[in-house]
């Protein structure tokens with residue numbers, strides 16, 4: 386059953402690649418910008434302060450290390466170094482001896498005069514350091530308006546060469562407000578630009594994807610109308626190329642099927658008409674000519690019966706094939722002794738040995754071997770192969786059915802030493818109606834459907850099958866099925 390959904394124009398538009406892609410791109414750009422905005426404004430201040438904290442600690446540890454471990458500390462150059470580091474980092478240092486014998490301030494060194502935190506800053510730092518039992522402390526000092534303005538670090542430095550000291554370092558913290566403001570403005574511009582770029586990019590990509598798909602859709606509509614010669618065009622996208630390739634193959638297959646269907650119709654009607662014409666002409670002959678002559682009448686009636694049988698077989702074959710192909714026919718799987726089946730089929734051919742000089746032999750294995758199969762259908766397979774071997778056995782009239790075992794497989798071969806099959810025909814003989822009739826062997830009888838039925842049944846059994854044949858020397862048709870242990 387065909388189903389289709391009706392979409393409103395709005396739904397139709399919002400489902401297009403162009404619409405979706407543009408929307409996704411814009412959402413993506415907005416999320417990205419939003420995240421940047423969030424991190425820059427919220428975390429910038431924290432990041433800056435923690436960087437300052439690290440910087441101040443590094444400066445102090447380098448200075449205090451020199452003070453504590455260097456045995457021959459040149460005070461002159463040490464004081465100079467304090468001045469240099471203070472200048473370079475815009476920091477203020479205050480060092481005092483624990484025994485109150487001396488104190489040094491970086492402003493004494495003529496540097497970092499910009500910031501002097503006076504006694505109150507140092508007193509506060511000392512208080513905190515002592516309260517922390519001399520362990521290093523780091524804290525911030527705010528101004529009256531509550532804005533953090535100074536980063537402070539205090540540590541105790543012991544030395545075996547000179548008096549123990551307390552180190553206090555102060556660094557100004559630049560307010561981040563104005564910087565954040567500038568960043569926000571820049572981000573706004575970047576956001577606007579990214580949105581425009583995302584939009585343009587999305588439109589470009591979507592039109593590159595959508596255009597070939599629209600083309601393919603049009604071509605597919607042509608295919609649906611029965612134009613099998615349409616050529617689906619791909620694009621630079623692999624997936625679309627693959628789709629076009631698949632559709633081209635489909636178009637080819639459809640075209641072949643269509644041709645086959647036409648041939649089949651022509652063949653079926655031709656083959657149905659032949660026996661019907663024969664039946665009609667012979668019936669007319671009986672009516673007009675041979676009605677009174679019992680001998681002639683019987684002969685003509687014989688032809689009528691033979692032709693009706695042929696008609697019957699043909700109709701049965703067509704029905705069987707279409708039932709199997711349509712999947713209506715389910716295989717009734719059960720353990721089957723194929724050797725026994727072959728034996729009983731061959732028994733019906735024994736009459737040919739006496740009447741027409743055929744040699745029909747059966748080579749079986751010593752013990753019965755069972756396979757899982759639909760007995761009735763496998764009988765049909767054997768019967769088709771044997772009747773073909775007899776039909777195309779030529780003058781040598783030798784037919785052999787041989788069973789052998791290959792590991793877990795039972796192999797059945799139907800051999801003849803007849804006319805054989807030309808290499809160019811061998812691929813096609815399994816197709817419906819690919820038959821002797823098209824190559825001038827009409828007189829041999831058969832419906833041209835036998836091997837197609839055989840193939841369908843074997844495939845439904847997942848059997849391996851094939852044919853080896855040499856023109857003028859004979860053929861071997863074989864199949865293999867797994868043995869039941």
Ligand code: ADP
Nearest residue numbers: 773774777805814820821831832833834835836
């Ligand atoms: P048909 O009713 O014509 O025999 P089949 O489907 O059974 O139809 O076989 C298809 C064709 O394969 C035959 O027409 C014949 O040309 C070829 N063929 C089948 N079996 C043999 C064989 N044993 N030797 C030579 N040709 C064969």
